[in-house]
Amino acid sequence: MSSPTSRAFATRGEILAFATLAVLLLAVLPASMEIFRLNLFGKYLTYAFVAIGLVLCWGYGGILSLGQGVFFGLGGYCLAMFLKLEASDPEATKIQSTPGIPDFMDWNQLTELPWFWVPFESLGFALVAVVLVPTLFAGLIAFAMFKRRVGGVYFAIITQSIAAILTILIIGQQGLTGGVNGITDLRTLKGWDIRTDEAKLVLYYVNAFLLLGALVFCHWVLGTKFGRILVAMRTREDRVRFSGYDVASFKIFVFCLAAALSAIGGAMFTLQVGFMSPSFVGIVPSIEMVIFAAVGGRLSLLGAVYGTLLVNWAKTTFSETMPELWLLAMGGLFIAVVLFFPNGLAGLWQSFRQPLMHAIRRHAPAGSVVADAAPEGGTR
Amino acid sequence: MSARTKRIEATRRARAFVILSTLLAAFLSYPALAANPTSEVNTTGLAVTDDTVTVGILHSVTGTMAISETGSVQAEKLAIKQINDMGGVLGRKIEVIQEDGASDWPTFAEKSKKLLVKDKVAAVFGCWTSASRKAVLPVFEQYDGMLYYPTFYEGLEQSPNVIYTGQEATQQIIAGIDWVVREKGAKTFYLLGSDYIWPRTSNKIARKHIEKLGLKVVGEEYYPLGHTQFNSVINKIKLRKPDVIYAIVVGGSNVAFYKQLKAAGIDLASDKWTLLTISVTEDEILGIGGENIEGAYAAMKYFQSLPNPNNQAFVKAFKEMWGDEIVIGDVTQAAYLGPWLWKAAVEKAGSFDIPKIREASPGIELETAPEGYVRIHENHHLWSKTRIGLAKEDGQYEVVYETDELMEPDPFPAGYQ
């Protein structure tokens, strides 16, 4: 546990670690692979938004949500609706019985745009909706549950059920949502073709900058008083409550924050992959996203990014060479992370780094020792 | 020492001679190669060398769809093996890169892109669900690949980058309903399906056709994929007493549906009930159990029991490669057509270039298809016959009817939308 002692915004070690990640994302990856692979990594990085959201709400807040896919999906759908409307101009859809509406609506005998699609003709509205719709939805769920002190396992199972319900609903209402196919064949953003290689490169960088920004923001949040109350809450929720804090409000906030991050990830996914489908909203992807955070280390924001990249890269590589083994490897990974390294990659790195730093310090001139070995913040 | 050196020298010479003559023999036995230098048959940088051509297979071998897609992979591999045994395509052996779509549509998109961009495959045989096809379609159109898609599906699509080797909805539905009306005197229909685009679109076409004939639909409903409790709908069916239960249930739900139908006393083998499906192939019966579906009718273009010689050879070869226990369903056969149609198109075009294959494809005929004769239509679908099969207890269908003419594929049926 790295309970923050009173300190500056970031220690030297943290800045170094952040800079390393920034260099990796902004320089090393783009330089070392062709655009096809880079686009894949861009896709993985959209999941990293979800993973750092989970670090906040699960790692620090102790709230395990098995429904993060819902927010990822909602964010993605909001943007996909805008892009689909742009792709369905009357000229491109003139063979339909009703030109100008998305193709799947035409197949389902809709003859005009449903009311809730209309505002999505505006990019501004869509962008606001990307963040706002999932956040409000998360707020609603969290408000209902945390005010009644539902937590832990119950919260996990209820969020999971919500993921199941929403999937069935989206699939069942295919005239309005595109059904199981999702919203496909997205082409341009305000006339800018998102399918070209140059666009992919630009989108990769936008994504990487957004992610780095999100990391800085989350780091800042955790450094404030709020972050410390969060940690306190996870350890002894009742004591925090007795100290006069409104525990539920803090939980609602952190859950909404995680949802908003997931939604941004979802929107970036839509842009980079070119479609959005209900297969992200369901239970399986939602649980997979938890494992990204767990592999990286549920208490480490940077770890979550590395965890996401590693798991997804392994998934792609394994499934290219031996698809049968992939599920075994993934299953084994879940078990190993839980049993042997509950703090994930970040924990491994810590246990590797500590002795190394000691060795370095022994040789370093006195005075340059950085006091970053965080004291154990136990409450026993 | 020197004797030994000489001996070595002699062996070396002999070896060189053997290698040279092998090369020469290889060269001579590939007259096609001499006639088709790679620089001419491949002007767009596909993965074609002087003696190989690489294609992709993209199906789910893991996840929920692996149940259905396994047969397609096997069929495509069989066809490729047979083509290679005959000397390949334009003198080049086909090599396969297989990718796993993992029953996940974004993964399909990712893998199709990998096949086209990185591996530069000359054709892709793959996809099964409509959702996976929709996910890869923009990729194929952007990078100009060629996909051979095997599943019967809902239509409403016609891409220059896809050859649809399964039937589109009208081919399956209209002949089936006409038959059941003619033979069974059916007047009322109960439409039932899993909740996604194919059953919904198919039922829409079925309803339009039924109403056009002046007959009646007495119920229509959809259950989520994977639903396992059908007792309520079975009660509704009993109440409405339709002449025909028209069922497009898929996947695991299928098994639950037919088992519960049987248990509830709806005996499909009796004269009282008629069930017509377009979603249950021999593959599905394996899971359902022949005794549970005995007496149901299926409308599709291929059944394993088709008596023609093409099919007998196909079934024999399939079992030799994949084991005696295996069954072959409609989609498996359609998947088998893919590599053959591609081979025919390449040979007609004299080139692996996608634009030339696209141009050459319409009109291509396959006399050797297990289902009989097929021909590619201008709209990239196949002309094919539709047949009605009667499910028997051993899990096979008995073909009770086939259309006289080839059915014209009509992916955008006028008056049915």
Add this chain to the structure above:
Amino acid sequence: MFEGYSWAELGSIFAMQGFAGLSLFSVLVLMALGLAIIFGQMGVINMAHGEFMILGAYVTYLCSNFFAENLPALFSGYFLIAMLLAFLASASLGALVEWGLIRHLYKRPLDTLLATWGLSLILQQVYRSVFGAREVGVTLPDWLMGSFAVTDMIEIPINGVFVMFLTLGITAGVWLWNFRSSWGTQMRAVVQNRVMAGAVGIDTERIDRLTFAIGCGIAGIAGSAFTMIGSTGPTSGQLYIVDTFLVVVFGGAQSLLGTIFSAFAISQSQSTMEFFLSGSMAKVLTLLTVVTILMIRPQGLMSLRVRA
């Protein structure tokens, strides 16, 4: 929707519909009982519950093949033996999993969720490698097929009745085990206060393993029974997991009686809605109702304690 039908027809249909509800009820109870023990009593979130069920189904499949080939004379009785073997197989696997995995995680319930999810992935792949990706068909003995025709309209499925009696029997067994046997007493003692239970001489580790194994064993029996009404494939278990958890949570996790009540409420509302609405929407509405009630009353139907 009822115009044009006679009273006799409507009466029969409602009787049938009542039976459909009861049969869904027994299916839900059977699914949920094992989980109610594992999750409700031990606090372990077993996401691999569905895979334990499918293990039972595969054992039944193997049995049916074995009897059909080697002992065709005894085929009609194989199902009972298959259920026993299914119980033993799932329970042994359960004991193994408890020993290798779960016992390290009793203090971290959320982590059991992740670990057992991993386990479920592994089991799915193992089933796929061993039995193939396709679904397998389990042949039932003749006496389990078909239906009693009470009247022309009312036909009672025999396997539905069988599942009902099975559910009744297993529920009674679990109740006896839980409240009338010394193991049950010890188990409840361990659940309430592990340290004290250990102090008075209860072998808590053994009780844990036994409880987990029995929960898994019941899942195995459920899976075996479900070969009569559902599919048997590597991923079939996933179809049940959300419903099962909802039943247990809705009932109030620590109450077996609550599980039964909640299964009853969910099954009746779902089968009624399915009758009047179309399939997908009925499912959505049922789940939505359950989730809404859980948000209002998080402790579930039958629990006295408030959890935080």
